[in-house]
Amino acid sequence: NAGVTQTPKFRILKIGQSMTLQCAQDMNHNYMYWYRQDPGMGLKLIYYSVGAGITDKGEVPNGYNVSRSTTEDFPLRLELAAPSQTSVYFCASSYLPLAGTYEQYFGPGTRLTVT
């Protein structure tokens, strides 16, 4: 199992450009999440999905869009990049969040700089 994979590892964008951060998992998890982590801070939830075709906003969704057409993939779209979106982005996935066994699996992250 590759687990959760993210591409690219690094990216520099100019202000106003667009890009898609890719996330894929091969564990057949229904639940997937996108977080961002600013320097010295904890992770903040951007969007999440409880299954193919179902997405919902997290704590900081402004400036981002997501889609979930398959169980495996959960891309994150930045439409008009702004310097405030400079951050490290983590994708995660999990099985059904049963309280006694719940665990999220994280990818290695994408470091994005907007200048």
Place this chain on the structure above:
Amino acid sequence: DAKTTQPNSMESNEEEPVHLPCNHSTISGTDYIHWYRQLPSQGPEYVIHGLTSNVNNRMASLAIAEDRKSSTLILHRATLRDAAVYYCIRYDGSSNTGKLIFGQGTTLQVKP
């Protein structure tokens, strides 16, 4: 709102036990305590979780106070590889979304 309080940083010597505290004084009856850690330049990884009883696994032990308002993650013999940011998270056991709310965590430094 992370709803947990942790020290910003702690230091430990290699091969000594480490006790990482977490305060969650407003915890509700359905909240589990989860711990994740984040090694440098990596995504977080699950460490352990519990509800009321103390828990042990291959990575660590979790001691939960009787009133559940605080807990302690115990690393029995710290290694250099344990240097990381440790996050204590209240997870709503009745949740159907699986959302985790991360605070700033405790940065653990392990000295050789």
